[in-house]
Amino acid sequence: MEAANKKLFELLKQAVSDTFLKENHAPIAIGDWKGEEIERFQEDLFVHTRGRVSEKWFYTYFKNEAEKLPRIDMLNLLSEYAGYENWNTFRSKHGELLALEENPKRKNNKFLWLFLPVLPILIAMYFLLNSENSFRFCMIDEDRGEPITQIPLDVKILSEGQSPIYLKTDSSGCFEYSSKEKIIRFVVQSPYHKTDTIIRHIDANENANVPLATDDYALMLRYYSNGNLGELQKRKQQLNNLIADDAQIYQIFPAQSGIELYSKEEFINKLTVPTSSLKNINILDKRYRDGKIVKLKFSIE
Template identity: 50%
Template sequence: MFQEDLRKQVKGSISEKSFYSYFKNTTEKLPRVDVLNMLSEYCGYKNWVHFKSSIPQNKILEKKKLKPKWLVFLLLGVLFITSAYFLIPRNHTFTFCFIDQDRNKPIINTPIDIIVLNNKQSPFYTKSDSLGCFRWSTKDDFIRFVIKSPYHKTDTIFRSTAKITNENIQVSTDDYALMLHYYANGRLEDWKNRKNELSKMIADNAIIFQVLPSGLGIEVYSKNEFITKLTTPTKSLKNIEIIESKRIKGQIVKLKFRVKS
């Protein structure tokens, strides 16, 4: 683990044979300068010279000259303390809030189902809270989880501590499931509201086209035609996949999609 951490911190390594043989050797000869520089950098110093210059000479010297090997032992002591700090497992806390991609608002009316899938652990099932957020603490330096919602598309999220651990995640609406719900339950007002939302989202002069299968070309849609397609629970709506979209001032001005077979 020390070698792995050394490679991670300073992008270098020391052979175990060289490392341990030095302690058994009674010679006053120092290791190579590049090795000393590497160990010094790992301990938080610029190099070997910087490490030596940081030692309070009036407290540790009884003679005018400090023996070179004594300095190395001191460096190795600092090295072990530093490596222990990095190698002790620490908890990492990830916080995610889920945002409806269309409405640009937190998803709070229907909790998001979350399945955490970190290694060496059984799947852990939980839900987003009343603010549409989810927090997870772990000794792992990453998190992988699946999000599910009745009216949003399922997605798998992977994040590591190398990235931001507090994040807003955009979640796409599952228009087919939503329209099916409105049609099946006679939610006429909700259906009209959804059409109005889409009308505000899409610019009047938006360029919208479907990429046809087998290289047959494209089919161009007007804004109203596309909104009708998105608000009718057909099989093609269920299989729509957005390939590319472009927004200006929050409105969609270009959209390319396909219908998966």
């Protein structure tokens, strides 16, 4: 693959990754994505473009060093997903930038004085580009779709080469943080929600909501230990409203040894008794339609 085409394709891969990370959690480098992340990308690509790429294609062009560019129809598909009309549009926009990078020294230096009037603008742009980015995130209960405001949640900001910075969410369930970095990585911890590590780009953070999955074991343990049957029944009703009556619910067993099908009632009962299996439950996938869960896969670790 020619050097210019290689650079353009790397830029396209980065644009595809940035688009996916705006609404999904995955490693920043697209080459580090694995099974579940690749599957979610395939689904997201289809939703936005009605086009598909196979897992084999993904490994050939995104996880390995490709010897040549993909077919033009695939380049058009990925460019559309990244927000461009087609590959030619993407190439024309980034081709000029590549040309400037490859030819930093201008000829006809005697005309350099012509650029002096724009020097103040360049200086202003330099300080603008080096200013701090302001992030604001709000924690949302994944089941209820409401802000988590009952108690402050612990937030740990992770920066490469630096000690973690510890914050808490405010009364609205949100926190703010400023950094020169364009990407923020943080861990959210809650007594009644599962700990999660979040990675977001500055372009995707405006009024960003972070959904947190309920830790059903911790929640049920609190209800049972306090004898709070009213809250227990409220939780059951909440799950009943959240899950469709005809939902397909599967337990996936290790090493692909089989699956077990659950009814809605059986699954709700499993989520509302603090057993050891509930403590180790792991939701693998959830699909929604009209605000209700219609398909769910889980495993017990």
